Amino acid sequence: MGVGVDSGRRPFTGGRLGRAIGAMSETRSWPFLLIVPSLLVILLVVLYPTLHGISLSFREMRLTRPDLGTGFVGLRHYVDLWHDDIFWRSLANTFKWVTLAVSLELAMGMISALALNREGPLMRICTVLVLLPWFLPNVVAANMWALMLDARLGVVNELLVRMGLIDSYVAWFATPTSGLLAAVFIEAWHGYPFFTLLILAGLKAIPKDLYQAASVDGAGSYQAFRNITLPMLRMIVVTAVILRVISLANSPELLLILTGGGPGDSTQVISLYAFKTAYESFDFGYAGALSVVTLLLLMVFCVIYLRVSRVLEK
Amino acid sequence: MAVSRHTRRMNLIAHGVGLGFALFSVLPIVWLVITSFKTEAEIVTDTITFLPQSLQLQNYRDVWAQSNYPSLMWNSIVTTFYTVTICMVAGSLAAYSFSRNAFPLRRELMLFYLVVRMFPAVLIIIPLFLILRTVGLLDTRFGLSLAYASFLLPLFVWMMKGFFDAVPPDLERAARIDGCTRIGAMVRVVLPLVKGGLGACAVFVAIGAWNEYLFALMLTSSAGSRTWPVGLQMMVGEFQLPWGLLAASGVISILPVVALFAIVQRAMVRGLTVGAIKG
Numbered sequence: 001m002g003v004g005v006d007s008g009r010r011p012f013t014g015g016r017l018g019r020a021i022g023a024m025s026e027t028r029s030w031p032f033l034l035i036v037p038s039l040l041v042i043l044l045v046v047l048y049p050t051l052h053g054i055s056l057s058f059r060e061m062r063l064t065r066p067d068l069g070t071g072f073v074g075l076r077h078y079v080d081l082w083h084d085d086i087f088w089r090s091l092a093n094t095f096k097w098v099t100l101a102v103s104l105e106l107a108m109g110m111i112s113a114l115a116l117n118r119e120g121p122l123m124r125i126c127t128v129l130v131l132l133p134w135f136l137p138n139v140v141a142a143n144m145w146a147l148m149l150d151a152r153l154g155v156v157n158e159l160l161v162r163m164g165l166i167d168s169y170v171a172w173f174a175t176p177t178s179g180l181l182a183a184v185f186i187e188a189w190h191g192y193p194f195f196t197l198l199i200l201a202g203l204k205a206i207p208k209d210l211y212q213a214a215s216v217d218g219a220g221s222y223q224a225f226r227n228i229t230l231p232m233l234r235m236i237v238v239t240a241v242i243l244r245v246i247s248l249a250n251s252p253e254l255l256l257i258l259t260g261g262g263p264g265d266s267t268q269v270i271s272l273y274a275f276k277t278a279y280e281s282f283d284f285g286y287a288g289a290l291s292v293v294t295l296l297l298l299m300v301f302c303v304i305y306l307r308v309s310r311v312l313e314k
Numbered sequence: 315m316a317v318s319r320h321t322r323r324m325n326l327i328a329h330g331v332g333l334g335f336a337l338f339s340v341l342p343i344v345w346l347v348i349t350s351f352k353t354e355a356e357i358v359t360d361t362i363t364f365l366p367q368s369l370q371l372q373n374y375r376d377v378w379a380q381s382n383y384p385s386l387m388w389n390s391i392v393t394t395f396y397t398v399t400i401c402m403v404a405g406s407l408a409a410y411s412f413s414r415n416a417f418p419l420r421r422e423l424m425l426f427y428l429v430v431r432m433f434p435a436v437l438i439i440i441p442l443f444l445i446l447r448t449v450g451l452l453d454t455r456f457g458l459s460l461a462y463a464s465f466l467l468p469l470f471v472w473m474m475k476g477f478f479d480a481v482p483p484d485l486e487r488a489a490r491i492d493g494c495t496r497i498g499a500m501v502r503v504v505l506p507l508v509k510g511g512l513g514a515c516a517v518f519v520a521i522g523a524w525n526e527y528l529f530a531l532m533l534t535s536s537a538g539s540r541t542w543p544v545g546l547q548m549m550v551g552e553f554q555l556p557w558g559l560l561a562a563s564g565v566i567s568i569l570p571v572v573a574l575f576a577i578v579q580r581a582m583v584r585g586l587t588v589g590a591i592k593g
Contacts, residue, residue: 022495030496034411035423037404038467045442045464046430052441108335115331122329126336128579133339135575137525139543140564143550144346147557155345158362193339197583221324250434253528257547274436279532284440291437298432 057288064282077289086265086273087290094269096180097187097255098248102241104188109195109240114229116196117203127200134193142257145186149173173259176266183258183267190254195240202236203229238309242302249298270294343568350374350561357557373562382537383563386545389455390524393541396459397523398516401470404463406512409474410500414483424475427468438464439532446533455539461529466519473518476584477511478504514581517574524571542567 024033057077060068081087116127133141148156151171160166172182206229214224252272255261261268261276270290278287349357350373352366377383412424442461443452451457481504489499505512527543534540546563549556575582 021497025495025497025500031411031415031417034407038408038427038471039423041400041404041460041463041467042427042430045460046433046438049438049441049445049464050430050433052444053437056440111331112335115328115335118325118328118332123332126332128576129336130332130339131579131583132343132572132575135521135525135571136343136568137527137543137571139525139527139546140346140568143546143560144342144564147349147555147561148342148345153358153362153557155362155364189338189342196335201583221320246432250432250436251528252436257527271434271436274434275439275528278436278440284444287436287440291434291440294434295432295437298434302432 053288054292056285057292059285061284061288062282063284073285077286078293080286081289081293086268087270089265090268090270090273093180093265093267094249094271097184097267097269098245100181100184101187101191101248102244104184105192105195105244106237106241108188108192109199110237112192112196113199113203117200127196130196131193133190134197136190138190138253139257141186141190142254145189146173146258149182174263176264179259179263180266183255186258187248187254191244191248194244198236198240199233202233206232234309238305242305245301245305246298249294346561347565349557350565352558354556354558373558374566377559377562377566381545381549381559381563383542383545383566385537386540386542387567389539390541390543393455393459393462393530393539394520394523396456397462397466398520400459400463401467401519402512402516405467405470405515406474406505409471410478410504412471413475413478414486424472427471430468431465435465435528439529442529443532452533453535453539458530458533458539458541459523461533462523462526466522469522470515470519473515474508474511477508477515480511481507510578510581514578514584517578518582521571521574524567 024030027033058072058074059070060073061070062068112130116123116130148154149172151157151169151174154169154172157166157169160170161168170178173179210228210232211224214228219227249269250271252269252275255267255269255272256275259267261272271294274287274290274294277283277290348364348366351369351371353370353372356363356366408427412420439461442464446452446454446457446461451460485503485507486499489503490496494502525543526541527547530541530544531547534544542563546560546567549560549563
C-alpha cells in the first residue's frame with residue numbers, strides 16, 4: 001500500500017475511472033451525489049407511481065373497456081364509492097381485521113418478550129425459534145394453516161377433539177365470524193414475532209439500576225412493571241403499532257391467499273377489494289380511488305394516534 | 315429468602331412461557347415438514363396419523379421432476395439477486411451519506427425514505443404496471459426487482475445507517491490523513507468494518523424479495539419471469555388440493571430463508587431493531 005500513487009490522494013481503485021470518482025468525492029456536493037442513485041430509484045418506483053395512482057383515481061381507466069378512453073371523470077369514482085355497499089363493508093372489515101390482529105399481536109409480543117428477556121442459552125434458542133414465522137412467506141404460512149385448519153383433514157381439529165374442547169371437526173372458514181377469527185389467528189401467528197423483537201430490544205435497553213432502586217424502595221414486580229417497564233417501552237410500542245397497522249392495512253396478501261374475501265365478504269378488506277378491482281376487473285381508476293382512501297385513512301390514523309399517545313411531546 | 319424464592323418462581327414461569335411461545339411458533343412449521351414426507355393417502359384420511367409410516371420422498375421428486383418448480387425457483391433467484399444488487403449499491407451509498415454528513419434537508423430526506431413505506435402497495439402497483447409496460451419491462455425479472463426496490467430500498471437504507479453509525483469516524487479521519495480520498499476511506503476502511511451488517515441487510519432484502527407475492531402476481535405473467543410464490547399458489551386448484559406437493563414445495567422454498575436467517579440472525583436482529591426503533 002502507498003507505493004506507486006503519483007499525485008494527491010489515493011483513489012479507492014486503480015484506473016482513470018477510480019481517480020475520477022476519487023476526485024469527485026472531494027467536492028462539496030459529494031454527500032448529495034451519494035444519495036442520488038437511491039433517490040432516483042425511489043422517485044421512479046414509489047413517488048411517481050403514487051402520484052400517478054392518485055391522478056388515476058380521477059380518471060377513467062379500464063383495461064377491459066378501451067372504448068371508454070382515459071378521460072378525466074372528476075370525483076365520479078369517489079361518489080360511486082360513497083354509494084358502494086361493498087366499500088362500506090370492506091371499511092368495517094378493515095377496521096375489525098387490523099384492530100383484532102394488532103391487539104393480539106401486541107399482547108403476544110409483550111408476553112413473549114417479557115418471558116424471553118432472560119440470560120442463558122435456552123431462552124436464546126427460544127428467541128430465534130419465536131422469530132421464525134415472521135420470515136415465512138404469506139404463501140406458505142397461509143396454505144400451511146389452511147391444511148391444519150381443514151374441516152376434514154385438519155390436525156388442529158383433531159387435537160381440539162382429543163382435548164375435548166370441541167365435539168366434532170369444525171369448518172373454520174365456513175361462517176363469517178369464525179372465518180374472520182381464524183384469519184386473525186393466522187395473521188397473529190405470522191406477525192407477533194415483530195412485536196417480540198422490538199419489545200425485547202426495548203427491554204434490554206432499560207437500565208438495570210432502575211429496577212434495583214425500585215426494589216430498594218419496596219416496589220413489587222407488578223409495580224416495577226407498571227412504573228418502569230411500561231413507560232420505558234412506550235416509544236417502541238407506539239412505533240411498532242404504527243408500522244404494523246400500516247402494513248396490515250396496506251397488504252391484502254394473506255387474506256387474498258387464505259379466504260379471497262369470503263365467506264360472504266366477511267374478510268373483504270379495502271386493500272383486498274382494491275386489488276381485486278385492479279387485478280380481476282382491471283378497473284384501475286376505481287381501484288386507485290379505493291387506495292387513495294386507504295392512504296388518507298392511514299394518515300388520519302397516524303396523526304390521531306400520535307396525538308393520543310403523546311410520544312412527540314417532550 | 316422470600317424474595318429469591320419469588321424470583322426463582324418468576325424465572326421458572328418465564329422459561330415455561332418462553333418455551334411455549336417457541337413451540338407455538340415452530341410446531342406448525344414442523345407439521346409442514348412432516349406432511350411433506352407423507353403419501354397422499356396418509357394426508358387425505360379420516361384417521362390422522364401424526365408421524366408418517368416411512369419417509370416418503372415422492373412429493374419432492376414430483377415437485378422437482380414433474381412441475382416447473384426448478385424454473386420458478388431460478389426466476390426467484392435471479393429476481394432476488396437483482397434486488398439485492400440494487401439495494402446494496404444505491405442503499406449503502408445513501409446510508410453512508412446519511413450517517414456521516416450533516417447537510418441541509420438531511421432529516422427531511424430520511425423521513426421521506428420512511429414515509430414512502432406508508433403508500434399502499436395497490437396504489438403503486440397499478441401505475442408501475444403501466445410504466446413497466448411502456449418501457450418494456452413488464453413481465454421481466456429486472457422490472458420485478460425494480461418494483462421490489464420500492465419497499466426494500468428504504469428499509470435497507472435505514473438499517474444500514476445504523477451499522478455505519480456504529481463505526482467511529484476517527485478511523486476515516488486517520489485514513490484521510492494517510493492520503494485516502496473520501497470514497498477511498500469509505501471503501502477501504504469503513505466497508506470492511508460493516509461487513510457483518512451489510513451481510514445482514516442483504517439477507518433481509520433477499521428474504522423480502524424471495525417471499526414477495528403480490529407484486530409478482532400482478533407484474534409477471536409468463537413462465538420466463540414468474541417467481542415461486544405465484545407458481546405455488548397456482549398449484550392450489552379449485553377442488554382437490556395436492557397437499558403433499560404443496561408441503562414439499564413450501565419446504566423447499568423456505569429452506570434458503572431458514573438457512574440464511576440462522577446464519578446471520580444475530581446481526582440481522584440487531585439491524586432490524588435499530589432500523590425499526592429509529593423509525
